[in-house]
Amino acid sequence: MPLANSQIPGKFQALLSDRGIRLTGQRRAILSVIETAKRHLDASQILRRARKLDASIDRSTVYRTLGLLKRHGLIDELDLMHLEGEAHYYERKLNRDHMHLACLRCGKITEFASELFDALQRQVEERCNYRIAVARLEIGGYCAQCRGQARSVENHLPTPARHRADPGAEPHQHATKRTKGIS
């Protein structure tokens, strides 16, 4: 869920076949899930959504496809500070790099692009004589709202945000029992 998601639907697929990569139904489904996601999804969420398009998709296919897209630099993999669990999150990579801020208290994710970030990357390429393929800047901290008041000055300790829900997932799922992991 990049900052500004204005893409011709299906263009994502074209990027693959242009590279001589076989375009299967499963891949199309996964691509479309990633392309249209409004927030960062992890593998199990991608699987769940992709299955709505092609019920037979297996988790290995999701992982294999994510690996493929990663290797080709078409998606980025994120930790988002591992606020809950150790899963990784994915997002389509567009022209402009952006960083991710995760509020250690409320779990909100904020995206931010900056000229300075671009400049820093150029500096690294030059000063370290490196050719950058992927740059991940992830920040953990406290958003203005959470910093509001009512917090002893000392307590900087992250209170892991133990509340996240996939709005568009498992429509008939009892609130008490969240299904985690990948089936």
Place this chain on the structure above:
Amino acid sequence: MPLANSQIPGKFQALLSDRGIRLTGQRRAILSVIETAKRHLDASQILRRARKLDASIDRSTVYRTLGLLKRHGLIDELDLMHLEGEAHYYERKLNRDHMHLACLRCGKITEFASELFDALQRQVEERCNYRIAVARLEIGGYCAQCRGQARSVENHLPTPARHRADPGAEPHQHATKRTKGIS
């Protein structure tokens, strides 16, 4: 393994007890391992080394202690691009933040501190109205050495594509042959 590791040995421990955290033999061992590490270690490597100091240490204690140190902002957790496996790496956090470059081909890790990076963080705090607790900038790319020659300009793939399509890829590795798994 921070850029310049010039620390009074044992000072790390003091930081903990000052915060009213109980100082146990196991924690002392783990702290000393982290404090004296010359490179980034993952949990299983920390365990193995800590056991040389206190043979009874268990892996849960390592994880619990890493969690503690993380929460108190005394160590940073890194992915190092997950070049091999999904383990996380740890390093003592010192005054100055630095970024990590991982060569996708040879696996070499390079550290780099930059004024621009500091400035970027200040910009984020101001523009996003955020209070940063931890900032992780990890870069994947190709070092000068690996970029030497014999690589078509287009090829961003971590592992060279053999034919037209994508025959899968495995992380490159030379010079480092670590034993994996914990306990």
Place this chain on the structure above:
DNA sequence: AGGCAGTTGCGACTGATTCGCAGTTCCTGC
């Protein structure tokens, strides 16, 4: 249309990290 390299679903598997619990230990206050 035919063929086969590249893909997929399965199921079993590994590696990384977590948890409950019963026994142990650090640290504070006497």
Place this chain on the structure above:
DNA sequence: GCAGGAACTGCGAATCAGTCGCAACTGCCT
């Protein structure tokens, strides 16, 4: 010093995330 209780630990079992080998299948080039 010394007792008491909260904090910490080892253990074993569990969970979670991601991987792998293999036989069946299919996109895509000719």
